[in-house]
Amino acid sequence: MNKYLKFEYWNTCDLGNIYYQGGQHFIFYLDADVGEPIHEEVEEGQENGDGDFIPTYRRQMKRYRIRTGLIPDYLIDAIQRMKLHDHIELTFKSGEVEQIYNIDVEPEWQFEKYAWQGTVTLTFDMDESITVGACCDNLTVTDAIPEWYWIATDGSDDTGDGHYTTPWKTLAYACTQVTTPGDVIHLKAGNYTETSQCVLAAGVSIIGAGDTSVVTTGAALNPIILLASASEGTDGAQSISYIKIDGDLVADAGITVLARSNVSIHHVTIIDCVRHGIYINGRTSVTDSEATIYGTGNSIHNSIITNCGYDSYDVDANSYWAIGGCLVINSQQDILVYDNVLDNLTGGRYCYTIRGHHFRGNKIYNNNLSTQLRNVAGRWSGSFNIEVWTGDGGIEIYNNTCNGGIDLGGYGYSDSAGYGYAARVYDNTIILPTQETYNGGSGAEAGIIIESGFSGGTYVYRNYVRNFSVGITIGVTEESLIPGHTDVWIHHNILCNLGFTDSDVAAGISGYADEDAVDNLEMNNIYILNNVIHKSGNTTGWGIVFEWNLTNTIPWNNLVIRNNIIYNAYSPLMFENQTIDGINIDNNLIYGHTNTTIPDYNLSTVTNQTFANNLVGTDPEFVTTGSDFHLQAGSPCINAGIDVGLTTDYDGQVVSDPPEIGAYEYQE
Secondary structure, X not given: OOOOXXXXXXXXXXXXXXXXXXXXXXXXXXXXXXXXXXEEEEEEEXXXXXXXXXXXXXXXXXXXXXXXXXXXXXXXXXXXXXXXXXXXXXXXXXXXXXXXXXXXXXXXXXXXXXXXXXXEEEEEEEXXXXXXXXXXXXXXXXXOOOOEOEEOOOOOOOOOOOEOOEOEOOHHHHHHHOOOOOOEEEEOOEEEEOOOOEEOOOOOEEEOOOOOEEEEOOOOOOOOEEEEOOOOOEEEEEEEEEEEEEOOOOOOEEEEEEOEEEEEEEEEEEEOOXXXXXXXXXXXXXXXXXXXXXXXXXXXXXXXXXXXOEEEEEOOOOEEXXXXXXXXXXXXXXXXXXXXXXXXXXXXXXXXXXEEEEEXXXXXXXXXXXXXXXXXXXXXXXXXXXXXEEEOOOEEEEOOEEOOEEEEEEEEEOOXXXXXXXXXXXXXXXXXXXXXXXXXXXXXXXXXXXXXXEOOOEEEEOOEEEOOOEEEEEEEOOOOOOOEEEEEEEEOOEEEEEOEOOOOOOEEEEEEEOOOOOOOOEEEEEXXXXXXXXXXXXXXXXXXXXXXXXXXOOOEEEEEEEXXXXXXXXXXXXXXXXXXXXXXXEOOEEXXXXXXXXXXXXXXXXXXXXXXXXXXXXXOOEEEOOOEXXXXXXXXXXXXXXXXXXXXXXXXXXXXXXXXXXXXXXXO
């Protein structure tokens, strides 16, 4: 019935047959459309004892009309006799349901009166929010559409005053007129071409009619809509919602927010901006340097950003570096980014979907992220959806669907802000389009990159990573201000179809140090637990490998590798150039390997080690090798693990005691 309007009504109290039979519920469908609203002002009140009418309030009303030929005469009569206590609803073709009121019925007798009439016009009110009690009292009326402030394509910046009936024509002009906190600029449906930047005052919001309210430009505006304050931490207390912004591949950015807090951008569509869809920074200018006062309480949600960002080609390196992106967020605390679709795949823009610097308590979740990934000589170049640098605690990235990697890098992550943990990356689905071809170069692509020093608790769990040359990388770069990693938990991840199509080099979980990084890196309390590491072949490469280009003289402390399945790795466990004091490799299953030196401590000094209860050379008996890593009945992994303090598996099932080896508990 999606092609029809659905019209239904019923009453909640039996008033007898004076109107129509009490308790009946009528539904019928109208092959018609709702017409344009008629704007009216209604004055309501009551008479006093002298017979004079005393108004108590005025309200704006929107009246709509439907012309249809599908209403039988007995229903016309019933509708004409309705009172306000009845329930009358209209379901639009879009599926939206609204209660409607004050219905007038005007039949136009085109034929002799039979069961069906020729044409009927229904006129009714909507958006008045009239509700009643159990019967016929307790009437409550709220305001209808606001009188102020409006722009419309048929408005005028010269003669308009922003009233609904006399609107302005451009958003840029409206922003110069509406500057009082709490006010709202409304956009009627239509296309608005803005030749000047729309500078929105703090406290002022913008609301449109959805994707039918289109703001575009033919000028290189940077951005089209600007929310900027001269002092960091200014309370914006405002929102932008239900509009579409089209940069037309001319404007640098759609929306930029500088030095403001409590700004909400939601239900917005942004397309074809050269550098950024949305740029938001705690600083007063566009820069990656850290703000003194972070922006707080900002949010971007339920929005669609497509084909926004740009890249830079390095001729010497034959590679592309992604710059800009659909969403750039810098110097933000407790920002929420959720339920968005960020897509640079459709327009072929080689850039990030989300990037930024300096975070505290920020959450990125429930987003669908995709970008055009540059394939150079068979290698994916800069294949990241999310690259966020430097955190002070409370960072969460979860339940996102990505076609490229997630990179936490920069100057390091800690819990200096006191959230109880540095970062959590979990429940993400990260899949490259295809496996890469090994071309002898460096820079293998990883699904999740813990790129710089981490302390204060970092948790990477229940992620699904596929087709990358490396599943998860733990690294240290020269930029890091934190020397190494402490308290890192990597558990219940599915890392599958790893390696290259023609080489299978690289690894499931790897640790590395840039050749320019500092010597003497600390590695304390690293837990690798209950992961599935599946490589496409075992001719080269590793399952779990830590290899420094530097000689590390500070001993590792407490490296724990337990309950993992390592499948098809040439060398399952490799530690090179390490000094390790305390390593436990227990209750893992290793299968399909070639190197029989397990573990392989190449050029390493190791004390206080255990290697116990590992199943080597035993098939884990997956349900489907390569795609479904649940366990078959009779799998040697069932009840073969060791308790590591984890309570739920990849599916959220309760972990038994003893637990299974791998990411899944067996379910009969």
